[in-house]
Structure formats: structure tokens, C-alpha cells
Amino acid sequence: MATQQQLVKTLLDKHGRTFASELGADLAKNTPAPLFQLLCLALLTSAPVQADIAMQGARALIDAGWTTPQKMRDSRWQQRVAALNAAGYARVDEKTATQLAELVDTLQSEYGDDLRGVRQRADGDVHEARKALKVFKGIGAVGADIFLREVQTVWSEFYPFADKAALTAAGKLELPSDAQALSKLVDRKDFTRLVVALVRTQLAKDFDSVRRAVERRG
Incomplete structure (x- = not known):
């Protein structure tokens, strides 16, 4: 069974580009x-x-x-x-x-x-x-x-913030489904990337692909 840290690393590697960065x-x-x-x-x-x-x-x-x-x-x-x-x-x-x-x-x-x-x-x-x-x-x-x-990322008083789409995806991957608990899994500088990676996974309905990538990592 994938550990939370393995899932997080896979999410960041696969989908961890913020939308602002893409823009x-x-x-x-x-x-x-x-x-x-x-x-x-x-x-x-x-x-x-x-x-x-x-x-x-x-x-x-x-x-x-x-x-x-x-x-x-x-x-x-x-x-x-x-x-x-x-x-x-x-x-x-x-x-x-x-x-x-x-x-x-x-x-x-x-x-x-x-x-x-x-x-x-x-x-x-x-x-x-x-x-x-x-x-x-x-x-x-x-x-x-x-x-x-x-x-x-720059208005730090709103950290940690995760929207409904991100938290829904987190729950599907058996990750914490509240922002505070989710933030404990990554360095602060990577938290926005993790939240966005969850949103991208939700949008792409990419959960099985993420799980398979974790399994390949061993």
C-alpha cells in the first residue's frame, strides 16, 4: 500500500506545476x-x-x-x-x-x-x-x-489554503482532507504545488495513473 509520502512525491512530480506558473x-x-x-x-x-x-x-x-x-x-x-x-x-x-x-x-x-x-x-x-x-x-x-x-505563496497569512476540489481529490487518495493536516506532508514552499497537483488530478480524473506511478516507484 502506498504511503502518504510516496503519494505526495508522485503528485508533485506528475502534476505539481501551479496554474500561475503555467500562465x-x-x-x-x-x-x-x-x-x-x-x-x-x-x-x-x-x-x-x-x-x-x-x-x-x-x-x-x-x-x-x-x-x-x-x-x-x-x-x-x-x-x-x-x-x-x-x-x-x-x-x-x-x-x-x-x-x-x-x-x-x-x-x-x-x-x-x-x-x-x-x-x-x-x-x-x-x-x-x-x-x-x-x-x-x-x-x-x-x-x-x-x-x-x-x-x-506570497500572501502567507492565508496559508495553508486548499479548496474543495483539492480536498476532494485528497480524500480519494486517502490523504488528509483538511488543509492544515495536508500541509504537514510537505515543506511550506511546496504546499501550493501539492494543492494544485490534487486539483489537476481531479480535473484529469487521473487517480489510477497516480496510484500506478506510486507502485512503479516501489
């Missing part, structure tokens, strides 16, 4: 632009589309140069629709293009275009952080959790 958003800087890019990804992922399609859409926004709130504000609705559609983010491209405009307007009025204001408003309370993120139209509970799951 190219350097959260370690804790500066407005990468935080904004992560929020856009959270918005796109909140729609009823596959995670890889949401990632393609978020990358398309970056490729188009809309990497900051002001640059997004300067874009035209039809440009955003075309960029999302070309990236395969087709069914909800028009709705999302509108939501992106609303997002940057809210970001300006609520936080002066700096998402670090969410951190200040929450003051270490994860429930307040969720509430602050849900101010953005299109960001619900899932979107807020996506953002917090990734940003805990």
Missing part, C-alpha cells in the same frame, strides 16, 4: 500585474469551460498585451471577443469580454487597480478575502478559491 504570472513579485493576470485566469476558469480552454484564453489575453488593468481597459470589446474566440474560448467569449471590462472598472474603483488592496481589506481573514474577491462580477466562490489557492 507565466510571476506571483513571487507580489506586484499588481501578475496578480491581475491571476484574477483574469480565475474569471475565465469560473465559466463553464474546461480548465485547459480557460488557460488558453488567459494566455491569449497576455499575448494580446492586456497584462495590466489599464491595458485591458484600453482594449475594445470586439478585440477581446476575437482573442478569446481564436484561443478556443468560444461559447462564452462575448459574455467574458464584457465581464473583463466590468472587472477592470471595479478594480479601479475598489482597489485603485492594485489587487493588494484585497489583502489589506481581508486582514488575514480568508472569509473576508473571498468576500472582497466576489466584488468582481463573474468571480464567485470557485473563482475566489482559485485566486486564493495560488496567491497563498
Whole structure:
């Protein structure tokens, strides 16, 4: 039977790349632009589309140069629709293009275009952080959790944070199904990667593959 440490190592090796890293958003800087890019990804992922399609859409926004709130504000609705559609983010491209405009307007009025204001408003309370993120139209509970799951690397007061998808996957692999207990299995620097690896396993329905990889390790 696989030990928890064997499972964790396999998860990190197989799926331990954060979504922010895949997007190219350097959260370690804790500066407005990468935080904004992560929020856009959270918005796109909140729609009823596959995670890889949401990632393609978020990358398309970056490729188009809309990497900051002001640059997004300067874009035209039809440009955003075309960029999302070309990236395969087709069914909800028009709705999302509108939501992106609303997002940057809210970001300006609520936080002066700096998402670090969410951190200040929450003051270490994860429930307040969720509430602050849900101010953005299109960001619900899932979107807020996506953002917090990734940003805990730099907003350390929210560590350890694991969302429902990660904890569901952990339970299926007989790992601890609460964030505090799960965090005991890895160094703090690897915790976000572990949580994301669990989410990726859940999305890919990859549990058997993970178990087989553990068995091959012996």
C-alpha cells in the first residue's frame, strides 16, 4: 500500500506545476500585474469551460498585451471577443469580454487597480478575502478559491489554503482532507504545488495513473 509520502512525491512530480506558473504570472513579485493576470485566469476558469480552454484564453489575453488593468481597459470589446474566440474560448467569449471590462472598472474603483488592496481589506481573514474577491462580477466562490489557492505563496497569512476540489481529490487518495493536516506532508514552499497537483488530478480524473506511478516507484 502506498504511503502518504510516496503519494505526495508522485503528485508533485506528475502534476505539481501551479496554474500561475503555467500562465507565466510571476506571483513571487507580489506586484499588481501578475496578480491581475491571476484574477483574469480565475474569471475565465469560473465559466463553464474546461480548465485547459480557460488557460488558453488567459494566455491569449497576455499575448494580446492586456497584462495590466489599464491595458485591458484600453482594449475594445470586439478585440477581446476575437482573442478569446481564436484561443478556443468560444461559447462564452462575448459574455467574458464584457465581464473583463466590468472587472477592470471595479478594480479601479475598489482597489485603485492594485489587487493588494484585497489583502489589506481581508486582514488575514480568508472569509473576508473571498468576500472582497466576489466584488468582481463573474468571480464567485470557485473563482475566489482559485485566486486564493495560488496567491497563498506570497500572501502567507492565508496559508495553508486548499479548496474543495483539492480536498476532494485528497480524500480519494486517502490523504488528509483538511488543509492544515495536508500541509504537514510537505515543506511550506511546496504546499501550493501539492494543492494544485490534487486539483489537476481531479480535473484529469487521473487517480489510477497516480496510484500506478506510486507502485512503479516501489
